[in-house]
Amino acid sequence: MIDLNQQILRTDASGLPLEWVDFRVAVKLHLLGQIVYTLGHHLFDVHGGLNAITRRRSVIPVHSIIATNSHGKAYKRLSNHFTPPLSNHTLFQRDGGMCLYCGEHFSRPRLSRDHVRPLSLGGQDDWNNVVTACVRCNNHKAGRTPEQAGMELLAIPFTPTHAEYVYLQGHNVLADQMSFLRTHFPRSSPLRKKIDLVLNG
16 A cells, blocks of 8 residues: 655765655656665655657656755755754654653653753753653652652663664654664664664564
């Protein structure tokens, strides 16, 4: 069954991950001659109209990963000084939907952003000071540090690299897309282990 909402991973010509695009953008890039090569699975074909001269119908194949000549807005993010913007979606993805205090997994409405060092105590609202917490644990911790609240932090928060951030932004990331992105993660990335668990069952 064709899923027209499936995200397509866009890279530059060297294979550096840039962003997620939908099939409409992928088709437009194809028509503009911007796609250098494709990787991953063939998802589906997009059929166009009939050519007035040849009477043949145009067919554009859509793959899960496309490498392009053009970079777009995403290329600005590749500088060494770029810090991915923090959002609850990407934070919860980074921590795998798990409360980093009690270790339980929760649905999105039952998760919250916790500042390890509270803002009231001088903590910052940045990747290295925030973790996913269930609402109950966050309320219990309140305006205290984990030590003050007698709570143990199960993992050290970290700022994702650009490739990790692209992965975290994804929805319904396919196995071939996961494998591709994984090769761009640092060797020490906690996300490598999470992807390995998914890919290896």
